[in-house]
Amino acid sequence: MHVSHLSLTDYRSYEQVELPLEPGVSALVGPNGQGKTNLVEAVGYVATLGSHRVSSDAALVRAGASRAVVRLRADRNDRSTLVELELNPGKANRAQVNRSPVRRPRDVLGILRTVLFAPEDLALVKGDPEGRRRLLDELAVQVSPRIVAVLSDYDRVLRQRGALLKSAGAARRGGRRGGSAEDSAPDLRTLDVWDAKLAQIGAQILRNRVRLVDQLRPHVARAYEQVSDGQGAAVLGYRSSLEASVDDGRPAPSPLDEPGVPHLDVSIELLEAQLLEAMSRMRRQEIERGVNLVGPHRDDLLLHLGGMPAKGYASHGESWSYALALRLASYELLTHGTPEDETGISGWGDGAEPVLILDDVFAELDSRRRGRLATLVAKAEQVLVTAAVAEDVPEQLDGARIDVMGGQVTRVR
């Protein structure tokens, strides 16, 4: 698929801008702060309903305006779809598809798929588990948009259960100080119910994540080999909170964790039972700390390189190669699925290939990685590249060039 037109109103630095695009490579070039990332960020927003730079929509609305509108035309084979998103910070966002309103914005997920490379990606390897969980969850939504409802329910369960744990903990502490210990009893009656909900929804997410990691693993191994010099193998693992230990609430190794071992057969029922068991084991801790200590929101995607965790061991260059490999693997998975896959991913058909977005990444890489990455992505149906200077766009990525300057976009080639 590809984007054939992007139009922004009051989005970031743009009051109004029209950007026609074509399949193949388009390089957006201009000095710092001129609005290149703003353009590709908006494209990514249509695919994921989120920005890769900020978690709240407020920063996306042009200072002084009350709402922003992103309009985008996505072409897939012979079918063209017009998506319009209206961002209203503090209120509900609205969406239209082919000029008809849809019930809610998330109904547009699946129309456009993107894989976005950005300087921030280094944090996938060097940063906290949260970024890696987000990588998995965002990819899961692009693979199967319906999972977004499960993710949002899970989020809600966490917030409700967290509120309950907090008040139960406060009541218990109050009770110790003199009041009666019975104060917390009514709260605990419903905790069992929230345990059940967390286990039920959490198990679906967990199974989905574990499968996704299994599917990504061969793609990551291959992509890492291609971008690096092939020193050391990149192997994915998944660490769940199922074995959270009573001492520090931190997960200890579980049978799921063995890096490189596939778990396609793990059943939702088993995971649900294990989550329930882990919560009953951790109940005292959870109440004392007033925090949800068990569930996929505590898990981590493990990145191993040559038998050691990449975080803390890999060099700067190796970390970059790993980050690129994760994005390239996402692209491969979305484009081709996995051959041995029985989940229907391979049935995506023509035109599923996501739009590749490379925001300012070439400037971060040494010349060898630059060249390898450029060769790997050059074959994609559509590639959007941003760079401060034209020399940062590798020669393999020959195509259209658009100058971005002071809120104006000009096609120069």
Added chain:
Amino acid sequence: MYEGAVQDLIDELGRLPGVGPKSAQRIAFHLLAADPVDVRRLVDALTEVKARVQFCTVCGNVSQEEHCRVCRDPRRSNEVICVVEEPKDVVAIERTREFRGKYHVLGGAINPIDNVGPDDLRISELMSRLADGTVTEVILATDPNVEGEATSTYLARLLVPMGLRVTRLASGLPVGGDLEYADEVTLGRAFEGRRQISA
């Protein structure tokens, strides 16, 4: 800020659900400019609703009398009770013409964030209605969202051990939504296809 009475009106309107400060201001100035007869009618309607409408002492639905119209209707079965969160859900289900039993309105759903626990809902009233053994089935028709599901699970764990047939509306309702937004056909189908809860 406006002077005295105008600002008071804007503040009061602004406390209504779904009315933001801007709309509150617009409504206030609309009322200021409106015909006194129209405003009188609105005032009367407000006074009337508070004076005459009460909650049915049996089921918790809105009612003009001590017992609501559904509870008074002798043609409706006393053997099935449909549990809902709000009076507006009764209206939504009545529209489907699918259900001929009685209702029980909880007055909300379990919601720890808003500090709503089981004791804040009309659950003990439900238990007293079940005491004499007339009721054989309880249909849990709380909203198809996280709080509604949790409330249904909580109730099912109380009711199933009592030997009642406990059912939940079939899926197919918009997930994460409100019962009242489901169209009649979908809601009717969810009723017909309700499934029994065993645990």
